[in-house]
Structures are given as structure tokens and as C-alpha cells.
Amino acid sequence: MLIRPDRDDLQVIGFYLGKVMVGVGYVLGAPMLVAAVMGDWDDLTAFLLGAGLSISIGRLAERRFATTQQLDWSHGLVTAALSWLLGAALFAVPLDLSGHYGSYVDAYFEAMSGLTATGLTLTQDIDHMSVSVNLLRHITHFLGGQGIIIVMLTGLGSSSGQVSTLYVGEGRDDRILPNVVRTARFIYLVASVYLVVGTIALALAGLVAGFSPLRSVIHGLNLFMAAFDTGGFATNSTSISYYHSAAIEGVLIVLMVAGALSFLLHYELWRGRRREVLENLEVRTIAVTGLITTSLLLLGLARAGTFTDVGSLFRKGVFSAISAHTSTGFTVNASRMFVTDWGRIAPAALLMALALGGMASSTAGGVKGIRVGLAAKSVSRDVRRAIQPDAAVVAVTYTQRHRRRITDAPVRSAITILVLYVLLFLSGALVGVYYGVPFEQALFESTSASVNGGMSVGVLEPGTPLPMKLTYTAQMWLGRLEFMAVFALLGYGIALVRGRI
Amino acid sequence: MTRRPVSARAVGEIAVAVVIVIAVIVTIRILRDSAPQARLPHVGTAAPDSDDPDIVTCERTLPDAEETQQAIDQVEPVGLISSTEVLECPDAFDQQVVVYVGEVIGDVLNRDGGAWLLVNDDDYALEVGPLRGHGDYRGGNSGLAVWLPAPLPDLEPGRGDVRGTVIQVRGRIHRSDAADGGGLTLRALSADTVSILREAQDLDRPVHRAQAVAAVLFALLAAGITLQARRSESRR
Numbered sequence: 001m002l003i004r005p006d007r008d009d010l011q012v013i014g015f016y017l018g019k020v021m022v023g024v025g026y027v028l029g030a031p032m033l034v035a036a037v038m039g040d041w042d043d044l045t046a047f048l049l050g051a052g053l054s055i056s057i058g059r060l061a062e063r064r065f066a067t068t069q070q071l072d073w074s075h076g077l078v079t080a081a082l083s084w085l086l087g088a089a090l091f092a093v094p095l096d097l098s099g100h101y102g103s104y105v106d107a108y109f110e111a112m113s114g115l116t117a118t119g120l121t122l123t124q125d126i127d128h129m130s131v132s133v134n135l136l137r138h139i140t141h142f143l144g145g146q147g148i149i150i151v152m153l154t155g156l157g158s159s160s161g162q163v164s165t166l167y168v169g170e171g172r173d174d175r176i177l178p179n180v181v182r183t184a185r186f187i188y189l190v191a192s193v194y195l196v197v198g199t200i201a202l203a204l205a206g207l208v209a210g211f212s213p214l215r216s217v218i219h220g221l222n223l224f225m226a227a228f229d230t231g232g233f234a235t236n237s238t239s240i241s242y243y244h245s246a247a248i249e250g251v252l253i254v255l256m257v258a259g260a261l262s263f264l265l266h267y268e269l270w271r272g273r274r275r276e277v278l279e280n281l282e283v284r285t286i287a288v289t290g291l292i293t294t295s296l297l298l299l300g301l302a303r304a305g306t307f308t309d310v311g312s313l314f315r316k317g318v319f320s321a322i323s324a325h326t327s328t329g330f331t332v333n334a335s336r337m338f339v340t341d342w343g344r345i346a347p348a349a350l351l352m353a354l355a356l357g358g359m360a361s362s363t364a365g366g367v368k369g370i371r372v373g374l375a376a377k378s379v380s381r382d383v384r385r386a387i388q389p390d391a392a393v394v395a396v397t398y399t400q401r402h403r404r405r406i407t408d409a410p411v412r413s414a415i416t417i418l419v420l421y422v423l424l425f426l427s428g429a430l431v432g433v434y435y436g437v438p439f440e441q442a443l444f445e446s447t448s449a450s451v452n453g454g455m456s457v458g459v460l461e462p463g464t465p466l467p468m469k470l471t472y473t474a475q476m477w478l479g480r481l482e483f484m485a486v487f488a489l490l491g492y493g494i495a496l497v498r499g500r501i
Numbered sequence: 502m503t504r505r506p507v508s509a510r511a512v513g514e515i516a517v518a519v520v521i522v523i524a525v526i527v528t529i530r531i532l533r534d535s536a537p538q539a540r541l542p543h544v545g546t547a548a549p550d551s552d553d554p555d556i557v558t559c560e561r562t563l564p565d566a567e568e569t570q571q572a573i574d575q576v577e578p579v580g581l582i583s584s585t586e587v588l589e590c591p592d593a594f595d596q597q598v599v600v601y602v603g604e605v606i607g608d609v610l611n612r613d614g615g616a617w618l619l620v621n622d623d624d625y626a627l628e629v630g631p632l633r634g635h636g637d638y639r640g641g642n643s644g645l646a647v648w649l650p651a652p653l654p655d656l657e658p659g660r661g662d663v664r665g666t667v668i669q670v671r672g673r674i675h676r677s678d679a680a681d682g683g684g685l686t687l688r689a690l691s692a693d694t695v696s697i698l699r700e701a702q703d704l705d706r707p708v709h710r711a712q713a714v715a716a717v718l719f720a721l722l723a724a725g726i727t728l729q730a731r732r733s734e735s736r737r
Binding site: 025038089096098126130211236461 | 508511514522525526529530532533536588589590591592606607608609610611612616617619621623625631632633636638639640641642643644646659660661662663664676677678679681682683684685706708709712713715716717718719720721722723726727730
């Protein structure tokens, strides 16, 4: 029997949504400051309007729904799902006012793509976009990569008990430290250290590449946020090929890999437990799938004759493979060249790498290494059972912080999510096919949106039919929250209508 | 604990909130569409006049990748090309000597006795100018990576409210340029084969006053609500 949510349920959800909206308003202060310094007055007023709107609505919601009630699991999941929808809607306001989007839907798509660290874009004339608006796009990566609610609520002084359910709702399942606030602070610490070191490294590489000091810092900061948060936005239309710099590509590879590692693994490394890296099932899985997809990609590029020398083959091939496997989505060639110059095997290898993704509880997307690893271990267990005598006991173990024995519950959960992802890829591809896109290209674009990958073969562009844009937007949202929070929201909606008091 | 059903009043409040949000979004669209235009007149094309440019198509026979340098040098120049043509059929243009016209974008990366540029030939570059100056949406950008040997002409790249220098380059397309780690590039044949067709221009855009007024009103509203909330909290 479904129980209809009551007024207290809606009150607690409304209260925390209000807090998130206030947080969005404060975040807009950063690009506003940059707009003021650069003298971009229309951008400044766009940010001020967005911030004023967010804070006004947020404060009103906090006041109207004021409560001391704790969030339970369902509240947490529903609040997480709605926060991402509302956050994107509010960030879309200054983006839309920037004049670079053909409609509010396009601006909303961009904000969702930024927050979910996807990196697909509908920006028009990005090469004439102002520094401050471009910065906002990249800030959405930084917020979304860490987890928008955790950033907002811990930043605004909420207690651990208040935010713990939201932490799970945002697709995170590893609590690194005893409480969520301390875990969130550790996540900030890791991100901040990488922010400083990564931006300096990229700015220095930019100087060597020929940028002016100010421009190298601007590019360095934006590139950092897009790389570490495995987002994939770029400040210009040609992504990483704009820089013509092996040094920049090298630093980006390090940052993308760091972003695709779980914060738990960062914690273990922080504490000097290097053995965890070697024994961790997820790390091993990603090492194997990374090797396979990179080899396939190189083979495909060599077969297609895309590059004329071995150095270029490895430089572009390895960068693209890592960019895809970490679900970042940076490219070193124009999108159309995946179709016109990469043959058939290489794009297929990219698609595989995109779908697999990084580690759970990292900034990366994809179905995640742990699920693939658990499914593989489960298959291995079943095969061993089949070839052993009936009385033999087959125990398969794996290491994930500590040694664990494979049981049916986590395997079932992993396979359920894997199946859901595959269904999501296919359903998005079908929408593309309906609008006349060849199946392979539709599948590539759909997968890229679903796993928050951000690579494109050129299907998505401002003129793409509205239903396709909406489909990709929903896929990015579902993929980032890994289904559960969205399903909880749908269930809540049904219970509101059909549930019993 | 007794459960309190959702009242009709609460449902009404939510409906009003949704209507307000939709009204705000519509207002934002109106604001955006009423943005003042740049004082720059229609910038027009910067491409050289040519009644019949010799444009390469994908049917063209390709030079083999292992062709000798001598043979490559014998390839006849093919005339004016666009970046879209090259990206749609990179193989067809490999090692071709072409003429390319576009706007210098972003940054001039001076190094190694020359500079890397991004040169766009989309509508914003050659026809209508930067999007924010007119609001005439023409899709995404398109361009080629161009290498210019020194000495460089005086170039101001386009970015933000600047329409960059428009140049014409005569050079060779490299589908996979080993010196650039495999990128698709256009290398100017020499510094003499680069010419400026139009100097950079600033978009002199007036401030959008209606947007500024709306922004100040919302900022005041937010400040007022925040102050009132703080006062209520301190009273408690």
C-alpha cells in the first residue's frame, strides 16, 4: 500500500530545496565579480538577476517551510532529485540572458550538462563568449562534480544528520569519514589541493604554449574544473586541440585520472596506503578495461590510417581513450572527424570506454568499475561452481577497502544498475533514430549523455529537434543520480496522487 | 505521530509558485530578446569576391599518404575552401594547397618561430559578426587550426565583444600533422601568403537597461528577505 506524503513531508523537502536555491545564488557571486572586473556589464546584471531570483525564492521557501524535522531516506532522495532539476533551472537564467542560447531549453540543457559534469553543449558562437559566462559554465562542473547538495548544505552550515541521506541521493555510497560533513570537508580538501596545483600546472603549460599570463590563468582554471570534475566543457569550439600543446594534454591526463578515482581511494592514498590502489577491485577492473579499450582504439585508428606516424597515433589515441574512460569528454579533433576520419573500430572503442566510466563515488560517470568488476567476479564464481563437484564450496573474494566475499545482494544491485543503463542507452538511441539519425551515431550520443561523458559525433547541435534535447537532458539527470533518486521522485509523485492517508 | 494531510491551500500555493516561476522565465526571455543591438552595422562578408571558386568535393582523388614530397609539391592549388568541407572529408584535402579566409579567434599562440591560431569561417566570423551584437542565431562555430610563420601581421583575436581580424591564408592542409601531434592543420606556405582582409572591430553595445533594472530589483528583494529572516532569527 502506498502512503500519501503528508504536509510535514512536503515541508521538509521544501525547506532543504530552499537552502539549495540560496546556495545557487551565492555561487553566482564568483562570475559576477569576474564580470565586474572585465567590464562585462550585461553579464554582471544577468548574474545579479539570477542570484537575486535564486536567493529570493530560496529564502521564501526556507521561511514558508521552516522545520526542525530530520530528513528521512525518501525525503533525501526526493530532495536530491529535485535539487538537480531546480539548480539547473536557476543556473540557466544567467546563461539564457547571456544571449548564447537559442531558447531557455537550450540554456537549461547547458546548465544540466554542466552540473552533471557531462560536457555536451548547445552554446552558439562560444568563441565570442565572455570570460565570466564561460567561467560560470565551468563552475557548474566543479559544483556538480563534488555534488551540488553536499557543497551547498555543508557550505551553509547544515549538520551531518541533516545531509547524510542527501549524500546517498546524489549517487555517492562511500562514507569516507564517520560523518557526512567531515566526508564533505575531506572532498573539498582534495578538490582544493588539486585546484591550486592543477591550475598552476596548466597555467605554466599555457605560458609555454604561448598564452599571455592572464589568459593562461583563465584557461588553466577553466580547464582544471572541466578535467578534474571529468566534465569536458571547453572555453572554445575546438576543445583541447585549441592548445597544440603536449604539456597541457599531459597535465589534463593526470587530472582526468585523479577525478575518476573515488574520494575514498584519495583518502587511502592520503594516508599512505598505496597497497589499496593495487588490491582494489575497482582499480583493477578499470586498469583492465582501460587497457582493452585503449588497445582497441589504437588498433582502430591504425587500421583506418587516421594518423600518419606512431607518435601522433599514441598521443591522440591515448588522450582520447582516457578522456572517454574517465567520462570527461575532451576531444583533440573536431566532432565530425569521429565519423569522417576515425573509421569504425575506434569510435566503437570510444563508446565502450565512455560506457564503462570511472570509479563509484568519484566525479566520473559511466556504469562504474565496481559494477563491472562485481559482475565479472560473479560470472567467474558461477563458472567455477559449474566445473567443481557439487559438494565443493566456491568462495570468491574482492578488496574494496577491506577483503569481502562475493554475495548475491551487491551483485544483484550492480547488475540491476547495469541493465538500467543499457536500457537508457537504447531508449535515447531510439529517439535519435526516430528523428533520422543513423543508429551508430544515435547510440554514441545517447550513451555519451547517459554516462555524463560529453563526447559527441556531431548529432547534438542547436538545431537538434526539441524532443531529442529533452531526452538527452533527462538522460544526463538520470545517469548522474544513478536512477534511484529519480525513481524515488516518481514514486513520491504517484503516492501524492494515489496513496492513502 | 499524527499525519497531516496536504491541504487544498498548500496545493494552491504550489500552483501559484509554479505560475510565478513560469512568469519569471517568460520575463527573462522578453528581457533577453529586447537586448540592444551593437552599433556596428551589418558586418557583411569578408571573403574575397569570386564568382566561381574552385571548391574541392569529397569525390576528389586523394594523394596517397606516403606520396613523396616532390609529388605533393606538384599538387595543383585548389582555391578557396571552407572548414566544413575539410572536416566533412579530411582525406580529400590532405596535402592540398588551399586558400582559406576567416576570423582569428581567442589567442595568438606565439612560439617556435611562428604562431598557432584558431581561424573561424562560420557566419559569425564572415557574415553577421559576434552573436551578442545582433541575436541572429546561426548555430555553432567552425574553423581550422592555422600555423603562421613569423613575421606575423598585426592580429587582434576575436573574443567576447571583439570581432577579430579577418585574414586570408594560402597554405597546405595536413590531415594528420606530425609536428602538431596528429592534428588537422593548415600551414601557411610563407609569411607572404597571409593577408589581412579586415581589421578587428569592437562591438559597441549599449548597456541593457531593462535587464539592469530587473537585476537591481531582484537583488533588493533578496537582500530584504534575507535581512528580515536574520532579524526574525535573532529575535528568537
